[in-house]
Amino acid sequence: MARGVAGVLRRAYTSRVRVLLSTRNLHSFRESESRFLGNPVSDVPTRRFGSENPVRIRLPWNDYRFGSFVISKVRGFSSTVDSNGGNDDMEDCGRSVGSGSESDDYDEEGVVNELSDVDECLINDSAVSESSSEAARALNDRYQDPVDLYRELRESEVRSKLQRSEWDTLHEIFGYFAQSGWAANQALAIYIGKSFFPTAVSKFRDFFFEKCRIEVVQDLVPVGPTDEAVKFLFPVFVEFCIEEFPDEIKRFKSIVDTADLTKPATWFPFARAMKRKIVYHCGPTNSGKTYNALQRFMEAKNGLYCSPLRLLAMEVFDKVNVLGIYCSLLTGQEKKHVPFAKHVSCTVEMVSTDELYEVAVIDEIQMMADPSRGHAWTKALLGLKADEIHLCGDPSVLDIVRKMCADTGDELVEEHYERFKPLVVEAKTLLGDLKNVKSGDCVVAFSRREIFEVKMAIEKHTNHRCCVIYGALPPETRRQQANLFNDQENEYDVLVASDAVGMGLNLNIRRVVFYSLSKYNGDKMVPVGASQVKQIAGRAGRRGSRYPDGLTTTLHAEDLNYLIECLQQPFDEVTKVGLFPFFEQIELFAAQVPDMAFSALLKHFGKHCKLDGSYFLCRHDHVKKVANMLEKVPGLSLEERFNFCFAPVNIRNPKAMYHLFRFASTYSLDMPVNIAMGMPKGSAKNDTELLALESKHQILSTYLWLSNQFEEKNFPFVEKVEAMATNIAELLGESLIKASWKMESKEEKVKGQNKEGRGYERPASLIKLVHKRKEEEFGLKEIPIK
Numbered sequence: 001m002a003r004g005v006a007g008v009l010r011r012a013y014t015s016r017v018r019v020l021l022s023t024r025n026l027h028s029f030r031e032s033e034s035r036f037l038g039n040p041v042s043d044v045p046t047r048r049f050g051s052e053n054p055v056r057i058r059l060p061w062n063d064y065r066f067g068s069f070v071i072s073k074v075r076g077f078s079s080t081v082d083s084n085g086g087n088d089d090m091e092d093c094g095r096s097v098g099s100g101s102e103s104d105d106y107d108e109e110g111v112v113n114e115l116s117d118v119d120e121c122l123i124n125d126s127a128v129s130e131s132s133s134e135a136a137r138a139l140n141d142r143y144q145d146p147v148d149l150y151r152e153l154r155e156s157e158v159r160s161k162l163q164r165s166e167w168d169t170l171h172e173i174f175g176y177f178a179q180s181g182w183a184a185n186q187a188l189a190i191y192i193g194k195s196f197f198p199t200a201v202s203k204f205r206d207f208f209f210e211k212c213r214i215e216v217v218q219d220l221v222p223v224g225p226t227d228e229a230v231k232f233l234f235p236v237f238v239e240f241c242i243e244e245f246p247d248e249i250k251r252f253k254s255i256v257d258t259a260d261l262t263k264p265a266t267w268f269p270f271a272r273a274m275k276r277k278i279v280y281h282c283g284p285t286n287s288g289k290t291y292n293a294l295q296r297f298m299e300a301k302n303g304l305y306c307s308p309l310r311l312l313a314m315e316v317f318d319k320v321n322v323l324g325i326y327c328s329l330l331t332g333q334e335k336k337h338v339p340f341a342k343h344v345s346c347t348v349e350m351v352s353t354d355e356l357y358e359v360a361v362i363d364e365i366q367m368m369a370d371p372s373r374g375h376a377w378t379k380a381l382l383g384l385k386a387d388e389i390h391l392c393g394d395p396s397v398l399d400i401v402r403k404m405c406a407d408t409g410d411e412l413v414e415e416h417y418e419r420f421k422p423l424v425v426e427a428k429t430l431l432g433d434l435k436n437v438k439s440g441d442c443v444v445a446f447s448r449r450e451i452f453e454v455k456m457a458i459e460k461h462t463n464h465r466c467c468v469i470y471g472a473l474p475p476e477t478r479r480q481q482a483n484l485f486n487d488q489e490n491e492y493d494v495l496v497a498s499d500a501v502g503m504g505l506n507l508n509i510r511r512v513v514f515y516s517l518s519k520y521n522g523d524k525m526v527p528v529g530a531s532q533v534k535q536i537a538g539r540a541g542r543r544g545s546r547y548p549d550g551l552t553t554t555l556h557a558e559d560l561n562y563l564i565e566c567l568q569q570p571f572d573e574v575t576k577v578g579l580f581p582f583f584e585q586i587e588l589f590a591a592q593v594p595d596m597a598f599s600a601l602l603k604h605f606g607k608h609c610k611l612d613g614s615y616f617l618c619r620h621d622h623v624k625k626v627a628n629m630l631e632k633v634p635g636l637s638l639e640e641r642f643n644f645c646f647a648p649v650n651i652r653n654p655k656a657m658y659h660l661f662r663f664a665s666t667y668s669l670d671m672p673v674n675i676a677m678g679m680p681k682g683s684a685k686n687d688t689e690l691l692a693l694e695s696k697h698q699i700l701s702t703y704l705w706l707s708n709q710f711e712e713k714n715f716p717f718v719e720k721v722e723a724m725a726t727n728i729a730e731l732l733g734e735s736l737i738k739a740s741w742k743m744e745s746k747e748e749k750v751k752g753q754n755k756e757g758r759g760y761e762r763p764a765s766l767i768k769l770v771h772k773r774k775e776e777e778f779g780l781k782e783i784p785i786k
């Protein structure tokens with residue numbers, strides 16, 4: 001029986017292990033497999049497993065073969081080489097190579113991906129003495145076939161009497177083996193996972209001690225705990241594992257197979273069957289990328305515009321309809337179907353890969369590299385069924401798009417753009433004083449608190465009035481604030497905004513002033529990244545706006561050099577883009593680990609998933625947090641749970657979390673989900689009331705999102721909720737216009753620091769400039785940035 005299973009495993013092993021036995025290359029299993037099946041990569045006889053009478057081809061030990069691949073030069077163990085001659089292994093030590101999973105990066109809970117690289121540097125680091133090399137050579141000459149050696153061990157009935165020193169050295173050798181990153185990586189090829197590897201080695205050690213002839217021990221001991229010893233033992237270890245652990249191997253294989261995220265291009269066979277033309281509108285901000293892509297969108301018989309933000313999707317929806325092209329709107333929260341419309345403006349998460357389009361536009365394509373949302377852009381690019389796909393974005397993902405198009409077989413046309421007008425850095429700065437703000441300025445701050453502090457300070461100390469835009473505001477309110485700012489007929493001539501203005505919005509901004517260049521990343525204050533600085537600064541001086549010439553500067557002189565550095569930095573080249581499994585993939589995976597809680601399942605998936613080198617698994621800690629909370633709601637199917645967990649909710653807002661919990665609980669009882677939330681009577685009179693309005697809107701937004709995922713009978717109050725949401729968005733708008741309160745806790749904080757009466761003051765710049773240039777270097781010159 002065991003042999004039967006082993007036979008199956010060996011067949012599987014032979015067919016799988018056609019790629020060089022390195023974890024880094026597990027991702028390319030499939031590729032190499034198909035390459036192999038179509039066109040055998042080796043003309044050297046391969047070792048076969050699985051037939052009734054396996055043909056054992058004797059090869060010298062130093063050419064020991066796994067499938068068609070060779071662990072070459074065992075004696076010198078310089079590298080692992082595949083039969084195609086590709087050399088991949090040891091030189092990468094110490095570098096993070098571009099393949100395998102990135103789970104180590106994304107999972108802050110310290111989940112280690114079973115398939116990710118382990119440090120193979122051990123191999124190179126070990127000092128190999130002349131005598132042990134000599135001993136290794138002798139060992140390899142003596143035992144030329146690992147299979148023979150394994151058989152001999154298996155059949156042996158004598159336990160050798162070892163001397164204490166031999167026993168100690170053997171232990172050291174096996175200890176070294178267990179620590180070997182190289183061996184752990186190679187073992188993955190036979191589906192010995194990283195967590196099981198130490199157990200397998202320990203069992204192998206016991207087996208070896210139990211069965212090994214004294215002569216073999218005496219030949220091995222002089223080699224000592226070295227890589228050479230590991231290389232010698234490894235093929236024997238493989239034989240042992242295949243025979244000893246068929247169940248573990250089978251289990252791990254099924255898990256790995258169902259967590260396979262390699263070859264994402266093949267997930268969309270219909271898109272692959274098409275000859276698509278991809279047009280990449282590549283350039284910096286304000287260079288006309290979206291404008292040109294939208295021209296093609298509007299000319300087409302039918303089209304799809306995929307936006308990074310609800311606000312932009314709404315803007316395109318309005319603009320296109322005004323121009324007489326019927327266009328519907330589709331976001332997570334709203335479906336506005338325009339009769340006879342053949343065009344759709346949607347948020348990128350809502351992309352359907354089922355519809356056929358003549359033209360699709362994917363805006364801000366560089367977002368493919370976003371750690372959390374990247375997968376939506378990747379899916380759109382790989383899966384859209386459109387004759388023409390227009391990508392708008394900066395050059396950071398150009399190379400990877402080229403690679404993806406080569407994989408999909410799509411034609412790629414590149415259109416390069418320059419900024420209409422160069423962005424100019426004002427070296428004078430605001431000299432630390434918000435009184436120097438001018439009409440048409442957008443002051444950018446990176447927290448809600450700072451935004452209000454700046455607004456209040458400007459309104460108190462100058463005659464300017466401020467609009468505000470930040471992430472927690474509903475898109476309708478952001479839009480109302482943007483219109484108020486753009487409209488020249490009122491007193492609102494300054495905008496105070498967070499990085500939420502960074503994408504695509506067309507605002508009448510003359511100058512972008514960075515209030516600070518640091519932001520809180522959830523853990524600590526960090527400098528804002530160069531690409532984000534560019535994106536935000538690029539909001540100044542839009543073509544067709546009142547201020548076609550863009551200026552940018554900082555509030556404080558000490559931040560200026562960092563701003564210039566960011567603007568002058570070339571775009572980073574992205575090497576990996578985001579992926580996330582579809583529900584069906586999670587479902588298949590779940591079948592391998594029955595009874596596992598959903599949050600643990602996601603964690604487990606992250607641990608076992610297999611990715612090609614150009615992809616990473618998107619972060620989903622937010623989803624896991626919701627999943628944890630919803631563990632207490634019984635009776636949800638996996639799919640229902642999946643949908644609830646992806647609902648947009650602010651996990652730091654206990655009220656929002658409570659309502660989501662309530663929605664899920666009511667739904668699980670198959671009762672109509674109601675909203676049970678009081679409406680505020682008027683606009684907010686202080687920051688606490690404003691926060692409450694924001695929070696209420698977010699809860700309503702979650703309800704609307706869920707109503708689009710589930711049946712109407714479960715979420716029957718959509719109209720009522722929509723009306724409430726509109727009402728609250730209006731109240732928020734009114735509140736922002738009236739807002740003149742002081743930020744309470746800030747005041748307390750200032751009191752605590754004995755700074756009462758000192759007026760407005762920004763905390764000192766947090767950017768520590770390493771290469772601080774002298775002020776004279778810039779003087780009051782204006783520095784144009786291309």
Ligand SMILES: Nc1ncnc2c1ncn2[C@@H]1O[C@H](COP(=O)(O)OP(=O)(O)OP(=O)(O)O)[C@@H](O)[C@H]1O
Binds near residue numbers: 284291504
């Ligand atoms: N050929 C054109 N004729 C008239 N207006 C144009 C033209 N090209 C661009 N514009 C206008 O210039 C402004 C910036 O263009 P667009 O939004 O396309 O830039 P972008 O490169 O997509 O910028 P971002 O990276 O910030 O999204 C818009 O207001 C757009 O309407």
Ligand SMILES: [Mg+2]
Binds near residue numbers: 289290291363392504
């Ligand atoms: Mg654009």
